[in-house]
Structures are given as structure tokens and as C-alpha cells.
Amino acid sequence: MLPIVALSVSGIALLFLGFQKSRVLLLPAALLLLVIALAANFYDWNKTYLYFNNMLRTDNLSMVFTAIVLGSAFMVIALSSQFIEDEESQPAEYYGIIMFSLVGAVMMIGFENLIMLFVGVEALSIAMYVLTGSDKRNLRSNEAALKYFLMGAFTTGILLFGMALIYGATGSFTLAGIAAYTANPQAGLSLLLYAGLLMLLIGLLFKVSAAPFHFWTPDVYDGAPTIFTAFMSTVVKTAGFAALFKLLSVSFNGVYNFWWVMLAVMAALTLVIGNVTAVYQNSFKRMMAYSSISHAGYLLIGLAALGAQSEQAIVFYSLAYSVATISAFGVLILVAQQRPVQTLTSGGVLGNNFDDFNGLARQNPLLGLAMTVSMLSLAGIPLTAGFWGKFYIFSTAVERGQIWLLVVAVLMSAVGIYYYFRVIIAMYFRDGATESIRVSPVYQYVLVAAIAITIGLGVAPGLLQGLF
Amino acid sequence: MNTLILIFFPVVAALLIALAKGQRSREAALIAALIELAFVVVICVQFRPDASSQFDFDYAWIGSLGIRFSGGIDGISILLVLLSGIAVPLIILSTFNRTYSRTSQFYALILFMQAAMIGAFTARDGFLFYFSFEVALIPIYFLAAMWGGENRVAVTLKFFVYTIFGSLFMLLAFVYLYYQTPLVDGHHTSAIADFYQLNLTPAAQTWLFWAFFVAFAIKMPVFPFHTWQPDTYVESPTPATMLLAGVMLKMGVYGLIRFILPIVPLGVETWGKTAIILAVIGIIWGSIIAIRQRDMKRLIAYSSFSHVGLMAAGVFSQTETGMQGALIQMLAHGVNVIGMFFVADIIFSRTQTRQLDQLGGITRNTPKLTVYFMIILLGSVALPLTNGFIGEFLLLHGVYTYNSYIGLAAGFTIIFGAVYMLRMFQKSMFGPATARTKNFTDLTLSESLVFVPLVIMVFWMGIYPQTFLKLTEPAVVNLMKYIGTTVVSLK
Numbered sequence: 020m021l022p023i024v025a026l027s028v029s030g031i032a033l034l035f036l037g038f039q040k041s042r043v044l045l046l047p048a049a050l051l052l053l054v055i056a057l058a059a060n061f062y063d064w065n066k067t068y069l070y071f072n073n074m075l076r077t078d079n080l081s082m083v084f085t086a087i088v089l090g091s092a093f094m095v096i097a098l099s100s101q102f103i104e105d106e107e108s109q110p111a112e113y114y115g116i117i118m119f120s121l122v123g124a125v126m127m128i129g130f131e132n133l134i135m136l137f138v139g140v141e142a143l144s145i146a147m148y149v150l151t152g153s154d155k156r157n158l159r160s161n162e163a164a165l166k167y168f169l170m171g172a173f174t175t176g177i178l179l180f181g182m183a184l185i186y187g188a189t190g191s192f193t194l195a196g197i198a199a200y201t202a203n204p205q206a207g208l209s210l211l212l213y214a215g216l217l218m219l220l221i222g223l224l225f226k227v228s229a230a231p232f233h234f235w236t237p238d239v240y241d242g243a244p245t246i247f248t249a250f251m252s253t254v255v256k257t258a259g260f261a262a263l264f265k266l267l268s269v270s271f272n273g274v275y276n277f278w279w280v281m282l283a284v285m286a287a288l289t290l291v292i293g294n295v296t297a298v299y300q301n302s303f304k305r306m307m308a309y310s311s312i313s314h315a316g317y318l319l320i321g322l323a324a325l326g327a328q329s330e331q332a333i334v335f336y337s338l339a340y341s342v343a344t345i346s347a348f349g350v351l352i353l354v355a356q357q358r359p360v361q362t363l364t365s366g367g368v369l370g371n372n373f374d375d376f377n378g379l380a381r382q383n384p385l386l387g388l389a390m391t392v393s394m395l396s397l398a399g400i401p402l403t404a405g406f407w408g409k410f411y412i413f414s415t416a417v418e419r420g421q422i423w424l425l426v427v428a429v430l431m432s433a434v435g436i437y438y439y440f441r442v443i444i445a446m447y448f449r450d451g452a453t454e455s456i457r458v459s460p461v462y463q464y465v466l467v468a469a470i471a472i473t474i475g476l477g478v479a480p481g482l483l484q485g486l487f
Numbered sequence: 488m489n490t491l492i493l494i495f496f497p498v499v500a501a502l503l504i505a506l507a508k509g510q511r512s513r514e515a516a517l518i519a520a521l522i523e524l525a526f527v528v529v530i531c532v533q534f535r536p537d538a539s540s541q542f543d544f545d546y547a548w549i550g551s552l553g554i555r556f557s558g559g560i561d562g563i564s565i566l567l568v569l570l571s572g573i574a575v576p577l578i579i580l581s582t583f584n585r586t587y588s589r590t591s592q593f594y595a596l597i598l599f600m601q602a603a604m605i606g607a608f609t610a611r612d613g614f615l616f617y618f619s620f621e622v623a624l625i626p627i628y629f630l631a632a633m634w635g636g637e638n639r640v641a642v643t644l645k646f647f648v649y650t651i652f653g654s655l656f657m658l659l660a661f662v663y664l665y666y667q668t669p670l671v672d673g674h675h676t677s678a679i680a681d682f683y684q685l686n687l688t689p690a691a692q693t694w695l696f697w698a699f700f701v702a703f704a705i706k707m708p709v710f711p712f713h714t715w716q717p718d719t720y721v722e723s724p725t726p727a728t729m730l731l732a733g734v735m736l737k738m739g740v741y742g743l744i745r746f747i748l749p750i751v752p753l754g755v756e757t758w759g760k761t762a763i764i765l766a767v768i769g770i771i772w773g774s775i776i777a778i779r780q781r782d783m784k785r786l787i788a789y790s791s792f793s794h795v796g797l798m799a800a801g802v803f804s805q806t807e808t809g810m811q812g813a814l815i816q817m818l819a820h821g822v823n824v825i826g827m828f829f830v831a832d833i834i835f836s837r838t839q840t841r842q843l844d845q846l847g848g849i850t851r852n853t854p855k856l857t858v859y860f861m862i863i864l865l866g867s868v869a870l871p872l873t874n875g876f877i878g879e880f881l882l883l884h885g886v887y888t889y890n891s892y893i894g895l896a897a898g899f900t901i902i903f904g905a906v907y908m909l910r911m912f913q914k915s916m917f918g919p920a921t922a923r924t925k926n927f928t929d930l931t932l933s934e935s936l937v938f939v940p941l942v943i944m945v946f947w948m949g950i951y952p953q954t955f956l957k958l959t960e961p962a963v964v965n966l967m968k969y970i971g972t973t974v975v976s977l978k
């Protein structure tokens with residue numbers, strides 16, 4: 020509960036700070052408030068509490084997920100200095116909305132009651148619709164926001180419908196109540212429960228962009244300002260998977276046999292669609308959108324093979340994925356700013372394609388290294404955190420004996436290397452623009468931190484084990 | 488003395504060289520590699536020739552999962568550690584007449600590669616082996632793709648994707664084995680020794696066999712997984728090719744001995760013959776293509792493909808001689824192939840061509856090069872009293888014991904090897920000088936310094952192989968005994 024309070028107050032405080040003419044204070048203030056929220060989060064470490072009439076629970080797992088979400092937000096905000104420089108933008112509002120969206124994320128992570136889950140999903144989603152369209156002079160940003168909003172609103176309906184059906188079957192909105200009902204599937208469960216679970220899953224899987232509910236992802240990720248794409252693809256995904264994990268492991272473990280095949284098939288589908296489509300992208304940002312879909316696929320394996328290792332697998336994977344994604348988008352922001360787009364990508368859309376990265380590593384070794392480490396981590400190559408993420412995910416599936424799913428995952432990992440390496444190849448082995456890109460100190464700190472986290476966890480994955 | 492030093496010293500040296508970005512990174516790298524060699528030699532001298540693992544280290548890595556950072560050197564690893572120790576300083580020395588752009592990164596990557604390879608050869612935990620096996624790809628990829636030839640980008644990407652793809656199946660195999668181990672303190676274990684103790688069903692052994700085999704077969708490479716190899720060898724800069732052919736491919740052979748034979752003996756019994764036949768096809772296939780090559784580097788690449796096929800066949804013969812032969816041949820082949828690629832590099836750097844029909848008559852001006860080239864070449868064609876003879880003889884003996892027809896087919900390697908090697912020597916060194924070769928100058932001091940240790944190794948291993956065989960023998964005997972008893976007990 021403490022982070023919810025801290026974040027809500029921070030959001031309002033930042034809005035008021037926006038009345039000031041000078042924008043200098045905004046960024047440091049936002050970062051400071053996030054640090055306070057992060058510290059408040061760990062205040063309850065090793066204790067379990069229920070808040071808001073037993074609707075929200077804080078335990079170590081929820082605190083770890085919250086920490087990942089807040090840490091990602093911290094890195095994203097640290098990279099957002101372009102707002103301060105852009106006259107037309109409204110940084111105070113953006114930071115305020117980010118804080119409110121984080122409240123939603125924390126609720127999704129800690130919910131103990133489906134109502135709380137719904138409030139969390141909506142708080143996060145509505146904030147995202149606004150942020151997606153925040154570049155109001157850009158047609159594509161507007162289009163993306165509208166698309167996201169329409170489809171999101173539609174799935175919200177499905178989500179609510181599912182909750183209602185589950186209530187009809189179990190007579191309860193609480194996780195414990197539902198778990199008690201599903202604990203004994205032999206007794207014969209109401210069909211409403213299955214229908215409700217299905218709709219509930221569809222609603223949440225839409226948010227994490229799992230196939231076949233991924234169609235919004237490329238356009239929205241591409242159209243949104245890059246900084247918010249970074250936010251969306253990390254915070255929303257982590258919160259979404261935390262919610263799915265909690266829901267399935269606590270309430271629906273009893274009907275595992277009903278949903279695992281569905282999730283496994285969707286995982287395979289998501290992996291194939293995400294990876295294969297990513298290969299054909301020329302725009303880096305769209306490639307990252309499809310890569311984000313494919314990572315939803317790996318995380319789904321961790322859910323489909325729900326077991327003792329799943330928790331660790333999902334936490335580790337989310338962390339590795341978030342850090343790598345943010346640092347990749349950070350480099351993209353710099354490249355997009357200082358190497359303005361000249362080329363049309365295949366879809367006739369303006370965007371930074373891989374050629375814009377040509378020769379980057381020679382002029383800016385730090386950017387090259389940060390991007391390389393991120394790409395290796397996303398591709399799951401050893402020495403990076405992403406490898407252990409994949410390792411944990413694969414372990415869960417081996418434990419459950421879902422070998423066919425792993426064969427798909429292995430094939431798709433090999434495909435993944437192909438498109439992640441396109442950036443590395445462009446940066447190191449091709450010649451490009453000769454002027455180097457100016458990297459502000461904040462960017463340097465964030466990128467160095469991302470490299471350190473990725474390599475650190477890649478060499479010593481045991482560092483995190485105190486958290487479980 | 489501890490194996491950990493062997494792994495971390497090159498890493499530290501690589502980091503220092505990369506960060507210092509000094510003018511003298513080449514010399515610094517050579518000194519670092521020589522210090523590493525000194526460590527290796529000390530370890531080889533102190534090594535007790537018995538079946539135990541020595542100079543061990545063992546730390547918790549992922550404690551909650553029972554995955555440990557542990558390693559050591561036994562009779563199976565020792566020659567490969569020695570090979571890694573000898574190869575890297577020679578490879579660095581071989582670059583002294585060349586300048587590579589971004590020098591500090593170049594040498595840092597070579598040292599980093601050495602650390603990863605020694606990590607793989609000494610790992611005693613399955614996941615540590617996998618980790619090192621894969622990490623080694625990163626430096627070699629950048630070495631090949633940053634400093635390679637024209638077509639390097641596409642070729643190295645194929646190499647990278649191909650190898651990672653193969654080894655992901657090995658990862659699945661390791662994870663599966665991990666879950667088969669009994670629970671200790673609430674978690675499974677991933678020590679290789681624990682994998683040896685498992686009672687796996689024949690069905691599991693079959694798929695584990697193929698999961699491992701594909702990973703190692705791509706690495707070595709064994710027919711039909713070799714298509715990445717010739718292009719990668721040709722496009723890579725020569726030091727990277729030497730690392731690939733001289734040391735890295737041995738990871739595959741090592742993997743066969745360390746993992747496939749003892750962990751899935753029933754799988755080997757069922758599928759070993761298929762594997763041997765593939766390996767022998769590779770021997771003949773590689774030789775025939777090598778005979779027809781015009782490009783020296785490509786010819787050596789195919790010859791290496793052919794030689795490694797014999798090693799794989801020897802291992803799968805499951806005989807003591809075959810295994811001993813594979814171990815000593817790995818060292819011998821490493822020495823020879825580094826020498827051969829160096830010769831090709833010297834000729835290329837002086838004439839700007841590797842095409843045999845544009846060469847000839849080099850021997851007139853170059854007594855030193857001729858002699859060294861000849862000695863290494865004779866080692867490659869397995870002439871008695873050279874290192875190749877010992878290895879190939881033992882290997883062929885092993886394969887022949889396993890099945891005389893297959894042994895006979897594998898024996899063609901000696902005839903074919905002599906044909907393509909001598910043809911290469913004749914076309915490049917003898918005959919009338921061409922426009923490109925008439926001003927050919929003999930070896931410089933640094934070049935000679937590379938050849939001298941190689942030539943010493945060729946004769947030492949050929950005349951007195953006991954020095955090396957006695958290091959490996961107890962471990963091999965132990966392993967064979969172990970495999971024998973497991974197969975009997977599983978039946």
C-alpha cells in the first residue's frame with residue numbers, strides 16, 4: 020500500500036510543480052519521488068499485509084515485481100530529458116500520468132480481489148492511451164492512441180464480462196474464494212467458470228500483446244513517442260504477467276488442465292508470429308515491437324508450465340527483458356534525435372531503420388556497447404541476463420515435460436538472433452555517418468547501469484536469489 | 488595452483504588491454520598469453536597422471552538451484568588446456584607482421600576467447616560448460632565479423648545462428664538431465680559427475696544422444712552439419728581461423744568424450760554406428776573436396792573438416808585406442824592446423840593471393856619457409872615420427888577394431904590427405920615462379936619464432952608421444968571401464 024500512497028501523492032505533486040515556469044526541477048523531482056516510492060515499497064519486506072478490506076496484498080513477490088516496475092519507470096524517466104527541451108511538450112502532465120499509471124501497475128501486481136485487478140488494469144491502460152497520443156502534432160501518434168483506445172476499451176469489456184461470469188460461478192471476487200471453488204475440480208465445476216476464465220485471460224493477454232491479440236502492438240509501439248514505447252513495453256508487460264501469474268497460480272491452479280494447453284498453444288503462436296515477423300522489419304522500432312511480442316511468448320511458456328520454478332523464471336525474465344529493452348530504446352532515442360530520419364521503411368512509413376545505426380559503434384563506443392549488450396540479452400546469449408531468463412523459462416517447461424513447446428522456442432530463439440544481430444552488424448561492421456552523437460551524462464549513467472545489470476546478472480545470476 | 492587462475496587471468500588481461508587502448512596492446516597481449524602459458528605448463532608438470540580431477544575450484548553459482556561454479560582438470564581436459572595455452576601466444580605472435588585496426592579490441596577478444604575455451608574444457612558443472620561453450624562464440628564472432636574478408640557479415644551470422652541453434656538443444660538436454668538428478672537439500676544438482684550416475688531410459692537416451700550430438704556435430708563440424716565451416720574459415724582473419732580450427736572445434740570432440748559416451752551409453756550403442764558413418768562420410772567428402780580446391784585456405788578448411796571426422800569416428804568406436812587417439816590427435820591437429828593457416832597467411836600477405844594456380848616457385852628464395860612448411864605438412868599427412876601419425880594410427884586402430892569395413896573407409900584419409908597436401912605444396916612452392924611470387928622474401932624473425940615451437944611439437948609428439956599419452960591414459964581407462972559397467976548394469 021505504501022507505494023500506492025507515495026505514487027499518488029507524487030503524481031499530484033508533479034502536476035502542481037508544472038505550474039512553475041521553469042522546468043528544470045521536474046525531472047529530478049520525478050526521479051526523487053520514484054526513489055521514495057521504491058524505498059517505501061521495501062518497507063514491508065518479509066512481512067505480509069492485506070490492505071483496503073483485504074483487496075490488496077503485499078508480500079515479497081509483489082514487492083519484487085513492484086520494484087521491477089518502479090525501477091523500469093525510473094530508468095525511462097531518466098531518459099526523458101527531451102521533454103524538458105521540447106517547448107511544446109507538457110512534461111509535468113506526462114510525469115503525473117506516469118505516476119498514476121504506476122499506481123495501476125502496483126494494484127495489478129498486488130490484487131487480492133478481481134475488482135482491484137480491474138481498477139489496476141484500467142488505471143494503467145487509460146494512462147497509456149493518453150501517453151500514446153501525447154505527441155499531438157504527429158498524425159501517427161494520434162492514430163496509435165485511437166487504435167489502442169478502441170481495442171483496449173473493447174477488451175476491457177471482455178475482461179469485465181469474464182469477471183462477472185466467474186462471480187456467477189463461484190460467488191466470489193476474491194482470489195481465495197475462487198481458489199476454494201476451483202480446488203476440487205472433480206466435483207464438477209460450472210461452465211460459467213471456464214467461460215469466465217477464458218474471457219478474463221483474453222482481457223489480460225491483450226494487455227501483454229500475446230498472439231492472437233497482438234494486432235495493436237506494432238502500430239501502437241511504432242506510433243507512440245519512443246520514450247513511452249519503452250515504458251509500455253516494460254511496465255505494462257511486467258505488471259500484466261505479474262497479474263496473470265498471480266491469478267493462475269493462486270486461483271486457477273485447480274483447473275490447470277483446462278488452461279495450460281491454451282496458453283501453451285498461444286505461447287507457440289506468439290513466438291512464431293513475433294519472431295518471424297520481426298525478421299521482415301526494416302524499422303528498428305517496429306522490430307522492437309515484434310520482439311516484445313515474442314518475449315510475451317517466452318513468458319507465456321513460464322505460465323503454461325506453471326510450477327515451483329515459474330515465479331523465479333517470470334521475475335528474472337521480466338527484469339532482464341525490461342533492462343535490455345529500456346537501454347535499447349534509450350539508444351534509439353539518441354539516434355532518432357541526432358540522425359534525423361531520411362528513409363522510408365518498407366511500409367512507406369517514416370522511421371529509423373537499421374541503416375541509421377551504421378557505424379555507430381565506431382563514433383560512440385558506449386552506445387554501441389549498450390545496444391550490443393541489450394541485443395545479446397534479448398537474444399538470450401550467455402554472459403547476459405537474458406540467457407538466464409531463458410534458462411529459467413526453459414527449465415519450467417522441461418519440468419512439466421512440454422518438450423514440443425521447447426522445440427518451438429529453440430527454433431524461434433535461433434530466428435531471434437538473426438534480427439537482433441542486424442543492429443549489431445549495422446553498428447560495428449558497416450560504415451555510416453561520421454559525426455558522433457552527443458550523449459548527456461544522465462543517458463550515460465542509465466546506459467552504464469543497464470550494461471552493469473545485464474552483465475552482472477549474466478555472470479552471477481545467483482545475486483537475485485535472496486529475493487525469493 | 489588453481490584452474491580458476493587459468494580462466495580469470497586472460498579475462499583480466501583482456502579487460503586491461505581493452506581499457507588501456509595503448510599503442511603496445513599487441514606486445515601486452517603476447518606477454519599475457521605467455522604468462523598464461525607458464526601457468527599451463529606449471530599445471531601440466533604438477534599434474535598427477537591418474538583418473539582424478541585436480542586443481543579444482545568449486546563455488547555456489549546459483550545456490551538455490553544447486554548450480555555450481557566448479558571446475559578442474561583431469562586426464563581428458565589436460566591436453567586441451569595445454570593446447571589452448573600453446574595456441575594463443577603463437578597466434579598472437581603470428582600477427583606481428585600485420586596491423587589490425589582497433590588493435591586493443593582485437594587482442595582483448597583473443598584473450599577473452601582463450602578464457603572461455605579453457606572454461607569449457609575444465610568445467611565440472613553442466614551449466615558452466617554450456618555457459619563457456621556459448622560465451623566463446625561472442626569473441627570469435629566479433630573477431631571474424633569485424634576483421635574478416637568481404638563477405639564476412641553474412642557468413643559469420645550464419646555461423647553464429649547455426650552454432651547457437653545446435654547448442655540450444657544441448658541446453659535442453661542439460662536441463663532435462665538436471666531434473667533427473669536426485670534432490671539434495673531441496674534442489675537438484677548439475678555436476679557432470681552426477682549426470683554420470685543417472686539411470687536414463689533407452690528412449691530418453693536416444694533423444695539426449697541426438698540433442699548432444701547435433702550441438703557437437705555442428706561445432707566440429709561433422710557431415711552434414713559442416714556447411715558453415717569452409718566459408719567461415721576463409722572469411723575470418725587468419726588469427727580467428729586459427730582459434731576456430733586449432734582450438735574451438737575441439738570443444739565438440741571434447742563434448743563427445745565428456746558427455747555423450749558416459750551419459751548416454753545406450754544411446755551410443757544404438758546410434759553410435761550412424762554417427763560413425765556420418766563421420767566417415769565427412770572424412771571422404773572433405774578429402775575429395777579438398778583435392779579439388781584452388782584456394783589454400785579453403786583447402787586447409789576442408790582438410791580440417793576431414794581430420795575432425797576421424798576424431799569423431801575414433802571416439803564413437805568406444806575403444807581405448809580410439810579415445811586416446813582422439814585426445815592426442817586434438818593436440819596434434821591444433822598444432823598442425825595453426826601452422827598450415829599461418830603458412831597460407833604468410834603466402835597471402837606477400838603475394839595477395841591464395842589461389843594455387845597463381846603461386847609457384849616460392850621455394851627458391853625461401854629455404855626456411857620451405858622446411859617449416861614441409862615439416863608441418865608431413866605432420867598433417869601423418870608420416871611416421873610426426874605428431875599426426877600417432878593420433879591417426881590410434882584413431883584408425885580404434886575404428887578398425889569397431890568395424891573393419893568402416894575402418895577401411897576411414898583409412899582413405901591417409902591416402903587422400905597425402906594427395907591434397909602434397910598437391911598444395913607442389914603447386915605453391917615448386918615450379919616456375921610467377922609474377923606474384925618472384926619477389927617472395929623468406930621468413931622474418933617473428934614468423935620463424937612461431938614455427939619453431941610448432942615444429943618442436945610436431946617432432947616431440949611424433950617421436951616421444953608418451954609424454955602426452957601418459958597424462959591421458961588413466962582417465963581414458965577409467966572412462967572406458969565406467970562406460971562398460973554402466974552399459975552392463977543398464978541392460
